[in-house]
Amino acid sequence: MIIMKKDATPEQVQHVVDEVAKVGLRTDVSRGAYLTIIGLIGDETKADFTHLAALPGVKEARMIEAPYKLINREYSSAYGETGTRVVKIGDVELGGDEPVFIAGPCAVENHDDLFRIAEKCRAAGAQILRGGVFKPRSSVHSFQGLGSAGTEEAIEALTWLRDAGREFGMPVVTEVRGEAQVDLVSHYVDMIQIGARNMYDQDLLQTAARKKLPVMFKRHFGASIEEFLCFSEYIAAEGNKDIILCERGIVPLGKGKNFTRYMLDLAAVPVIQKETYLPIIVDPSHATGRRDLIRSMSLASIAAGAAGLMIEVHDRPEEARCDAAQMIQPSELKDIIDSARQLRKIAVK
Amino acid sequence: MIIMKKDATPEQVQHVVDEVAKVGLRTDVSRGAYLTIIGLIGDETKADFTHLAALPGVKEARMIEAPYKLINREYSSAYGETGTRVVKIGDVELGGDEPVFIAGPCAVENHDDLFRIAEKCRAAGAQILRGGVFKPRSSVHSFQGLGSAGTEEAIEALTWLRDAGREFGMPVVTEVRGEAQVDLVSHYVDMIQIGARNMYDQDLLQTAARKKLPVMFKRHFGASIEEFLCFSEYIAAEGNKDIILCERGIVPLGKGKNFTRYMLDLAAVPVIQKETYLPIIVDPSHATGRRDLIRSMSLASIAAGAAGLMIEVHDRPEEARCDAAQMIQPSELKDIIDSARQLRKIAVK
Amino acid sequence: MIIMKKDATPEQVQHVVDEVAKVGLRTDVSRGAYLTIIGLIGDETKADFTHLAALPGVKEARMIEAPYKLINREYSSAYGETGTRVVKIGDVELGGDEPVFIAGPCAVENHDDLFRIAEKCRAAGAQILRGGVFKPRSSVHSFQGLGSAGTEEAIEALTWLRDAGREFGMPVVTEVRGEAQVDLVSHYVDMIQIGARNMYDQDLLQTAARKKLPVMFKRHFGASIEEFLCFSEYIAAEGNKDIILCERGIVPLGKGKNFTRYMLDLAAVPVIQKETYLPIIVDPSHATGRRDLIRSMSLASIAAGAAGLMIEVHDRPEEARCDAAQMIQPSELKDIIDSARQLRKIAVK
Amino acid sequence: MIIMKKDATPEQVQHVVDEVAKVGLRTDVSRGAYLTIIGLIGDETKADFTHLAALPGVKEARMIEAPYKLINREYSSAYGETGTRVVKIGDVELGGDEPVFIAGPCAVENHDDLFRIAEKCRAAGAQILRGGVFKPRSSVHSFQGLGSAGTEEAIEALTWLRDAGREFGMPVVTEVRGEAQVDLVSHYVDMIQIGARNMYDQDLLQTAARKKLPVMFKRHFGASIEEFLCFSEYIAAEGNKDIILCERGIVPLGKGKNFTRYMLDLAAVPVIQKETYLPIIVDPSHATGRRDLIRSMSLASIAAGAAGLMIEVHDRPEEARCDAAQMIQPSELKDIIDSARQLRKIAVK
Structure with a gap:
C-alpha cells in the first residue's frame, strides 16, 4: 500500500x-x-x-499483511470519520448513517405481481427493489427463474424489474448466476448480485466487476470470513470498490434438527467492519428460511451494526413459485423497517 | 401430556x-x-x-411429538400471556419483561479483586454476580480455578463469592464441572451453572437438578438446538423446571480465519422461544472471545429477544489468570446495560 | 422413471x-x-x-422419490451386475473391476516439467494425466495458472497437456473454472474437470455437459452428499451420464488445529455407491494438503471402495508454483498404486 | 521434557x-x-x-511447543522402533503389529444374549468384549442401560460382562458416564471407556485415570484433533499412559441429507500417529450408524493405519434395545476381521 x-x-x-x-x-x-x-x-x-x-x-x-489488501481497513483513512465506504446504488446511499432496506419477491414471476409487490415494499419504506430472474436452484427439476426459460423471457423479466423500479422510485438489483448473463443483466439493473453459491467463482466475479456497477456480494455458506474477504478482493482488483458484502448464513452443523435453513453468523458484521472499509448487510430471509424469524433476526442484524437488510416480501406467498415459507407480508416489512430505524440510533453511536 | x-x-x-x-x-x-x-x-x-x-x-x-416433552412450549398455557416461565434466582426474576444482566470476572482469584469488581458490576446495573471456582480448561497445564487446588481453597473461594453477592445485593452463580462438586457448591450459590462442555453429561445434570436450585444450562458448541433441548429434559425430569438456557456459540467452520472463538448462533434465541417455555439468555463473552465485539453482540442478542446476558467483566484484565482478552471494563458494561434496556422496549413488544 | x-x-x-x-x-x-x-x-x-x-x-x-432421479441407483439394472456405469476416458475404463489412477502436477507450468513428470507418472502406473491450466485460487494475488495469462498462453499450455498425454499414452483431464473456458478446453482434453468451488455453478455444469466429454465432478467442501448428487443431476439432465464423482474433503470444524486442509469424508464413497450408479473416486491430495498423508488416505479410499484416485505428483515440488506441500514423488506414486491394486482385491469382492 | x-x-x-x-x-x-x-x-x-x-x-x-506434552510423539524414542506405545488390556496387546478387534452388543441387556453374542464374537476372531451398562442417551425418555436402573442391576450387568469375558477368554471394556460410576465399574472390567460425550469432562478423566486401568478415550463429535489430544493429557497427567484413542466420527455439516449419523474423520488416524505415541483405533458403528457401511469403513480404517476396531455385534438386532440399525451379525464380523488382517499386511509396512 x-x-x-x-x-x-x-x-x-x-x-x-x-x-x-x-x-x-x-x-x-x-x-x-x-x-x-x-x-x-x-x-x-x-x-x-x-x-x-x-x-x-x-x-x-x-x-499489508492480510491476504485481502485492496479492501483492507488500512485504507479507511480515505473514507472519512466512519471509515466505511458509502456505495451509491442509483441515488440510494448505502454505508452511511441510515440503514438501507432492499426488498421484493424471491423471483420475478409476472408483471402484475411484481408491480403490486414493489409498490407495497416502497410504501413500507424499502429503498431498493430485488427480484430474481436467474434463480440458483438445488434441483434441475425445479423452477429456475424466467431468465432460464430463454433469452426473450429473460429480457421480458428484466424489463419488468427495471420498469417497476422506475415506477416506484427504487433502484433495482438482481442476481447473475453465470458469466454469460452478466452482459445482458447489466443493461437493466442498478446493482449486480453475486449469490452465495457463486462466491468462489472468480471468473464471474471479474466479469461482473468490469461492468462498473455496484456489486452485492454474498458469503458462501461454507466459507470462513477470511475466504469471503479474499474473494471480494477479486472484484476490487478490477478497479471496482463499489462492493456491498452480505452475510446470509452458513451451513448448520450437529446431529438433529436445527430449525433454520442456515445459521446466521451475526458476529461477521462487526468483524467485517473491523477488517475492511466495505459496508456489510444481512439477508435474514435465506439465513433462516422461516417467516416467523425474520423480524427478530432483522433487528438483531441492525443492532449488530449492519448497514442494511435484504428481505424477501410477497403479499400472496402461497402463490409464489419459490421460497414461499420465508417471504413476509408488506405490513410486516413496514414494522421491521420502522423498528430497525429506531433501534439503529441506540445501537450505533 | x-x-x-x-x-x-x-x-x-x-x-x-x-x-x-x-x-x-x-x-x-x-x-x-x-x-x-x-x-x-x-x-x-x-x-x-x-x-x-x-x-x-x-x-x-x-x-407430544417432539423429543423434549416436559419443557415443551405446549405447556406454555401454564405460564400466562407470554408463555415464558419466570425463574427466580434469589430475588431476581429472569424471563419477564425486563432483561437481566449477569456479570463478574471469569474466575474468582482473590478476595479483593472479586469484591472490587462485584461492586463495580452492581453499580453498572448488573443484577447477578458470576465467578468461576472450578474452571473447565482445555489444558491440564493451565490454571484450573481455585476450586481445583483443594477443598479448603474451594470453600474459601465459594465463601468470597457468596459474601460478595450479599455485600452488594446480588444473587450468585458458579459452574459445577463434575458431580463431586455439586453438593459443596449448592451450599454457597443461588444458581448452579452447567457449562457447555458438560451439556451431554446426563449424570451431572440429574445430580445438579436434584438440588432444587435454578440451573443455568449452556449449549454445547457441537450441539444442534434439538440436542440442547433434549438434554434440558434431563433436568426437568428431576422435577426442576427452574432452567435458564444459555446460547454461547458453536464451533466455527471453514478453511481460514474466523476471527472469533466460537460462532454465536443468535437465531437459536427465537427458535428456542418457540420450542419451549424456558427463558434463554446469551453469553457473548465466550462466544466471541473478543472484548471489542461484546457490545455489538450483546445488543444483537437483546434485539433477537434474549431474556438476559452473561458478560465477563474485569477492571484490570491484564492481571486476570484466564480469558483476559474477552473481559470488558465496568464502564463498558454500564453502557451495554443502558443501551440494551432501551433497545428491548423497541425490539420486544 | x-x-x-x-x-x-x-x-x-x-x-x-x-x-x-x-x-x-x-x-x-x-x-x-x-x-x-x-x-x-x-x-x-x-x-x-x-x-x-x-x-x-x-x-x-x-x-423416483429421491431428488436425484436421472443418476439414481434405481437405474442400475441398466449397468449389469455391479450396477456401476463404466465411463470411458479415451481408452481407459473407469468404474470396472480395476481401480484407475489419475496423476500429474498441480499446474501445467512449462513444457519440460510437464513431459518429465508425465513420463514418470506413466512409469509408476498412472493411466490418466492431470494438470491445471486455469487454477482456482483463493487470492487474486497468487499465480492463477497459465490459462489466465491470456488466450495464447492458455492454448500453449493446453497443447502441452494434450501432447504429453499422447506421447505417453494417457488421456488427459484439466479443470474449467468458468463457462468462457469450456469451448476452448474441450478441444484439447479427454475429460473435463469441474472443481469443488464450482460445484454449485449450474450454468457451468450445463455448458460443460453439452460437450459430450466425460465430466469429473468434485464435491464442494461445504456440500452435503445429497446436494452433491442433486447438482450431478444438472449434468445428467443434458443427456451426459459420463460423470465421475470425486470426493475431496469438506471444511474442517472445531476450535483449534485440525492438521489437514480439509476433512476427507470417506463414508461418502460407499454411500454414493448405494445412491447412484455413477463411479466415485477420491482426491487425497487436496483433501489433506499433506504429502505425508497421501499414502494412508489413498489406501483407505481404495479399501472404502473408491473406483480410482487422483493424486498430485511432482518430482521437484520445491519448484512448483502451487500446492508444493501436497505433491508426492513419482516413486511414492508407484508404491501407492501397487499397494492399492493388491488391496482392492481383498476389499472389493 | x-x-x-x-x-x-x-x-x-x-x-x-x-x-x-x-x-x-x-x-x-x-x-x-x-x-x-x-x-x-x-x-x-x-x-x-x-x-x-x-x-x-x-x-x-x-x-515441548505443542499443548499436549506428556503424550507427545517426542517421547516416542521410549517406545522402540514403531514409536507407538503397546497397551496391555488383560493379556491382549494393542498397538503392536497385529490389529485388535473389540466387539460385542451395544448394551448388556440380559445374561443369555450377552453370553451367546460373546461366544460368537470370540469365534469370529474378536479379542476384547464390549457391552454398555451405563448408556449415554440423548433422551431421558429412552432406555438408559441396566446400570441406571439401580445399584443392584448395575452390579448384575457388570458381573455378566466380567463372567462372559472370562468364559470366552476376552478382557472386557465398558463405559463410565459419570464420576460416581468409576469406582464400581473398575472392579469388573479390564479397560474403562470414556465416551465421546464425556471427552471434555476433565474431572471424570482424572477420576478414571487414577484407577490405573487402561482407558479407551473417544473423540467428541465437536472436537478438533488438537482438543482431543489436549484432553488425553488430563489422563496422562495422572501418571496413566495406558490410553487408547478412538475416532468415532464428528458432527455432519451441510444442508440436506448426509446419510450417516456422524462423519468419520479417517485422516485423524495417521495425523494422531504423527502427533502422539498413543495407539488409535476406530469405531465404525457409531460413526456411520449403518450396518451396511461397517465393512467398508472397517477396512478403510485399517488401511489408514488404525491399531484396531471396535464394532457393535448382535445376532438378533431386531431384539436389541438400542442401536439396532448399526449392529452387524457375527458372520459379518468374521469376514471383516479376516479381510482386515490381510489388508493390514499390505497397508502397514
Missing part, C-alpha cells in the same frame, strides 16, 4: 505506478476525497517498499 | 399419576398459577391417551 | 417421450446394453404414471 | 524432580525399556531448561 501526500501530482502518482510495474505488479489507484492510495496487485514481496517510500509525492509505503 | 381441569382435585391428579404408573411410566406434575399439567417420563407410546382423557378431572390428554 | 420392455421398438420409445412431453416434461433416454430407461426432467408429479405404464412397450413406470 | 542418560541413577532422577518442584511444577516420570523421560505438568515457561540440562544424569532438556 502506498499513501500519496495530499498535494501529490498526477505525474507523481503515475511515476509510482510505473515503478511498481517494473517488478511485474499491477496497481489499483484509489482517489478518495481525502487521500490517494495505491494498492498493489500480485505478490507484494517483490516490491521494494524502502525504494517506493522515497519516491516524490509518497507519504508512506508498506506491505 | 395431561392437562387437568381448573377445578380438578388433588385426588384426581393422584389418580391420573397412579394410572400412568401402571404402564411403567413416571410422571412430572406442574402446578402452574393457571393450570395443572402432568408430563410423562419414559416411552409415551405405552400410554393409552384415550383412557387417560376419560379420567375424572382430566381436560385433555395427548402425546 | 419408465423402464421399457427388452423388445420395445424405437417407435414405442418415441411414443412414450411424446406422451411425457404433453404434460410439459423433458425426457432423458438411456439405452443400456440391457435395458432402455426413460427419465423425466422437471416436476414428476405432473406425470400420470398409471397411464404411462399402460403404453405399448412399457415394462414399468414409477416415480 | 527431560531425557535422562541411559545410566542415570534413581537419585539423579529424583534430583531433577526436586529441582522442577522448586518452580511449582509437577513431574511425570516415564521409565521406558529404553529411556527414562521426565515430563513437566503445568506452565513449562517457569522452568529453566538450561539449568535442568546441566544437572547430573540429564541427557537433554527442552520445552
Whole structure:
C-alpha cells in the first residue's frame, strides 16, 4: 500500500505506478476525497517498499499483511470519520448513517405481481427493489427463474424489474448466476448480485466487476470470513470498490434438527467492519428460511451494526413459485423497517 | 401430556399419576398459577391417551411429538400471556419483561479483586454476580480455578463469592464441572451453572437438578438446538423446571480465519422461544472471545429477544489468570446495560 | 422413471417421450446394453404414471422419490451386475473391476516439467494425466495458472497437456473454472474437470455437459452428499451420464488445529455407491494438503471402495508454483498404486 | 521434557524432580525399556531448561511447543522402533503389529444374549468384549442401560460382562458416564471407556485415570484433533499412559441429507500417529450408524493405519434395545476381521 501526500501530482502518482510495474505488479489507484492510495496487485514481496517510500509525492509505503489488501481497513483513512465506504446504488446511499432496506419477491414471476409487490415494499419504506430472474436452484427439476426459460423471457423479466423500479422510485438489483448473463443483466439493473453459491467463482466475479456497477456480494455458506474477504478482493482488483458484502448464513452443523435453513453468523458484521472499509448487510430471509424469524433476526442484524437488510416480501406467498415459507407480508416489512430505524440510533453511536 | 381441569382435585391428579404408573411410566406434575399439567417420563407410546382423557378431572390428554416433552412450549398455557416461565434466582426474576444482566470476572482469584469488581458490576446495573471456582480448561497445564487446588481453597473461594453477592445485593452463580462438586457448591450459590462442555453429561445434570436450585444450562458448541433441548429434559425430569438456557456459540467452520472463538448462533434465541417455555439468555463473552465485539453482540442478542446476558467483566484484565482478552471494563458494561434496556422496549413488544 | 420392455421398438420409445412431453416434461433416454430407461426432467408429479405404464412397450413406470432421479441407483439394472456405469476416458475404463489412477502436477507450468513428470507418472502406473491450466485460487494475488495469462498462453499450455498425454499414452483431464473456458478446453482434453468451488455453478455444469466429454465432478467442501448428487443431476439432465464423482474433503470444524486442509469424508464413497450408479473416486491430495498423508488416505479410499484416485505428483515440488506441500514423488506414486491394486482385491469382492 | 542418560541413577532422577518442584511444577516420570523421560505438568515457561540440562544424569532438556506434552510423539524414542506405545488390556496387546478387534452388543441387556453374542464374537476372531451398562442417551425418555436402573442391576450387568469375558477368554471394556460410576465399574472390567460425550469432562478423566486401568478415550463429535489430544493429557497427567484413542466420527455439516449419523474423520488416524505415541483405533458403528457401511469403513480404517476396531455385534438386532440399525451379525464380523488382517499386511509396512 502506498499513501500519496495530499498535494501529490498526477505525474507523481503515475511515476509510482510505473515503478511498481517494473517488478511485474499491477496497481489499483484509489482517489478518495481525502487521500490517494495505491494498492498493489500480485505478490507484494517483490516490491521494494524502502525504494517506493522515497519516491516524490509518497507519504508512506508498506506491505499489508492480510491476504485481502485492496479492501483492507488500512485504507479507511480515505473514507472519512466512519471509515466505511458509502456505495451509491442509483441515488440510494448505502454505508452511511441510515440503514438501507432492499426488498421484493424471491423471483420475478409476472408483471402484475411484481408491480403490486414493489409498490407495497416502497410504501413500507424499502429503498431498493430485488427480484430474481436467474434463480440458483438445488434441483434441475425445479423452477429456475424466467431468465432460464430463454433469452426473450429473460429480457421480458428484466424489463419488468427495471420498469417497476422506475415506477416506484427504487433502484433495482438482481442476481447473475453465470458469466454469460452478466452482459445482458447489466443493461437493466442498478446493482449486480453475486449469490452465495457463486462466491468462489472468480471468473464471474471479474466479469461482473468490469461492468462498473455496484456489486452485492454474498458469503458462501461454507466459507470462513477470511475466504469471503479474499474473494471480494477479486472484484476490487478490477478497479471496482463499489462492493456491498452480505452475510446470509452458513451451513448448520450437529446431529438433529436445527430449525433454520442456515445459521446466521451475526458476529461477521462487526468483524467485517473491523477488517475492511466495505459496508456489510444481512439477508435474514435465506439465513433462516422461516417467516416467523425474520423480524427478530432483522433487528438483531441492525443492532449488530449492519448497514442494511435484504428481505424477501410477497403479499400472496402461497402463490409464489419459490421460497414461499420465508417471504413476509408488506405490513410486516413496514414494522421491521420502522423498528430497525429506531433501534439503529441506540445501537450505533 | 395431561392437562387437568381448573377445578380438578388433588385426588384426581393422584389418580391420573397412579394410572400412568401402571404402564411403567413416571410422571412430572406442574402446578402452574393457571393450570395443572402432568408430563410423562419414559416411552409415551405405552400410554393409552384415550383412557387417560376419560379420567375424572382430566381436560385433555395427548402425546407430544417432539423429543423434549416436559419443557415443551405446549405447556406454555401454564405460564400466562407470554408463555415464558419466570425463574427466580434469589430475588431476581429472569424471563419477564425486563432483561437481566449477569456479570463478574471469569474466575474468582482473590478476595479483593472479586469484591472490587462485584461492586463495580452492581453499580453498572448488573443484577447477578458470576465467578468461576472450578474452571473447565482445555489444558491440564493451565490454571484450573481455585476450586481445583483443594477443598479448603474451594470453600474459601465459594465463601468470597457468596459474601460478595450479599455485600452488594446480588444473587450468585458458579459452574459445577463434575458431580463431586455439586453438593459443596449448592451450599454457597443461588444458581448452579452447567457449562457447555458438560451439556451431554446426563449424570451431572440429574445430580445438579436434584438440588432444587435454578440451573443455568449452556449449549454445547457441537450441539444442534434439538440436542440442547433434549438434554434440558434431563433436568426437568428431576422435577426442576427452574432452567435458564444459555446460547454461547458453536464451533466455527471453514478453511481460514474466523476471527472469533466460537460462532454465536443468535437465531437459536427465537427458535428456542418457540420450542419451549424456558427463558434463554446469551453469553457473548465466550462466544466471541473478543472484548471489542461484546457490545455489538450483546445488543444483537437483546434485539433477537434474549431474556438476559452473561458478560465477563474485569477492571484490570491484564492481571486476570484466564480469558483476559474477552473481559470488558465496568464502564463498558454500564453502557451495554443502558443501551440494551432501551433497545428491548423497541425490539420486544 | 419408465423402464421399457427388452423388445420395445424405437417407435414405442418415441411414443412414450411424446406422451411425457404433453404434460410439459423433458425426457432423458438411456439405452443400456440391457435395458432402455426413460427419465423425466422437471416436476414428476405432473406425470400420470398409471397411464404411462399402460403404453405399448412399457415394462414399468414409477416415480423416483429421491431428488436425484436421472443418476439414481434405481437405474442400475441398466449397468449389469455391479450396477456401476463404466465411463470411458479415451481408452481407459473407469468404474470396472480395476481401480484407475489419475496423476500429474498441480499446474501445467512449462513444457519440460510437464513431459518429465508425465513420463514418470506413466512409469509408476498412472493411466490418466492431470494438470491445471486455469487454477482456482483463493487470492487474486497468487499465480492463477497459465490459462489466465491470456488466450495464447492458455492454448500453449493446453497443447502441452494434450501432447504429453499422447506421447505417453494417457488421456488427459484439466479443470474449467468458468463457462468462457469450456469451448476452448474441450478441444484439447479427454475429460473435463469441474472443481469443488464450482460445484454449485449450474450454468457451468450445463455448458460443460453439452460437450459430450466425460465430466469429473468434485464435491464442494461445504456440500452435503445429497446436494452433491442433486447438482450431478444438472449434468445428467443434458443427456451426459459420463460423470465421475470425486470426493475431496469438506471444511474442517472445531476450535483449534485440525492438521489437514480439509476433512476427507470417506463414508461418502460407499454411500454414493448405494445412491447412484455413477463411479466415485477420491482426491487425497487436496483433501489433506499433506504429502505425508497421501499414502494412508489413498489406501483407505481404495479399501472404502473408491473406483480410482487422483493424486498430485511432482518430482521437484520445491519448484512448483502451487500446492508444493501436497505433491508426492513419482516413486511414492508407484508404491501407492501397487499397494492399492493388491488391496482392492481383498476389499472389493 | 527431560531425557535422562541411559545410566542415570534413581537419585539423579529424583534430583531433577526436586529441582522442577522448586518452580511449582509437577513431574511425570516415564521409565521406558529404553529411556527414562521426565515430563513437566503445568506452565513449562517457569522452568529453566538450561539449568535442568546441566544437572547430573540429564541427557537433554527442552520445552515441548505443542499443548499436549506428556503424550507427545517426542517421547516416542521410549517406545522402540514403531514409536507407538503397546497397551496391555488383560493379556491382549494393542498397538503392536497385529490389529485388535473389540466387539460385542451395544448394551448388556440380559445374561443369555450377552453370553451367546460373546461366544460368537470370540469365534469370529474378536479379542476384547464390549457391552454398555451405563448408556449415554440423548433422551431421558429412552432406555438408559441396566446400570441406571439401580445399584443392584448395575452390579448384575457388570458381573455378566466380567463372567462372559472370562468364559470366552476376552478382557472386557465398558463405559463410565459419570464420576460416581468409576469406582464400581473398575472392579469388573479390564479397560474403562470414556465416551465421546464425556471427552471434555476433565474431572471424570482424572477420576478414571487414577484407577490405573487402561482407558479407551473417544473423540467428541465437536472436537478438533488438537482438543482431543489436549484432553488425553488430563489422563496422562495422572501418571496413566495406558490410553487408547478412538475416532468415532464428528458432527455432519451441510444442508440436506448426509446419510450417516456422524462423519468419520479417517485422516485423524495417521495425523494422531504423527502427533502422539498413543495407539488409535476406530469405531465404525457409531460413526456411520449403518450396518451396511461397517465393512467398508472397517477396512478403510485399517488401511489408514488404525491399531484396531471396535464394532457393535448382535445376532438378533431386531431384539436389541438400542442401536439396532448399526449392529452387524457375527458372520459379518468374521469376514471383516479376516479381510482386515490381510489388508493390514499390505497397508502397514
